[in-house]
Amino acid sequence: MTSASVEGLKPARPQPRRWLRVLGAVVLLVLLAVVVAVAATWLTARYWSENVLTVDDDRLSMEIEAPAATGIRQIHTTEWEECGPVRSYSIRGTRPSDVLVVVELVPTECARAAENEEALNGQHGLYRTIDDVPQPEDVAETSTSLGEAVIFTQDYTECTNVCRDYREPVAIIALDEPVDPAYPTVVVRGDRETVDREELDEMVSSVRAPY
Secondary structure, eight states, X not given: OXXXXXXXXXXOOOOOOHHHHHHHHHHHHHHHHHHHHHHHHHHHHHHHHHOEEEEESSSOEEEEEOTTOOEEEEEEEEEETTTEEEEEEEEEOSSXXXXXXXXXXXXXXXXXXXXXXXXXXXXXXXXXXGGGOSSXXXXXXXXXXXXXXXXXXXXXEXXXXXXXXXXXXEEEEEOSSOSSTTOOEEEEEXXXXXXXXXXXXXXXXXXXXXX
């Protein structure tokens, strides 16, 4: 081999070993998974420890802490005859089909609210004040940051093939500063026996403005 040919040769660049690249990718994925897991755990703990649900629209502005709630399942407005539009917010439980609590607004013009009878088969009563409740039981008054509240229990019956009776806890809050003057009160009601009276009492005491 001549000196010219020797000088023309260049040393080969060392190639990174394939297993090092694979190891680096694995380490990166593991670190990413750890970060995601930590973030998910923090968010889940924060979410389940607070369970704060917010309603802030043209009819109601309110935050409420609901045990075992996962969000608002449905916002529905019903036009009742001789009543006007009734706005309902169904707060779902741990399963999407569960309704844990119903938050409801009945307008003052609702003449039908003065004609409530037995709570039966999906008709839980249209309430503006305690005077609209046919047979309230265990009536108590309390204060919230949004206004004075009356809490009571009512009998509710649901009949399909057989009839079953429930003890529903209900609260009516008189809003100091209603968003819409036509809706000066808000009802918070457990759906059948999804929450007991003590749990509803705690929820009502947590009610506050969202800002």
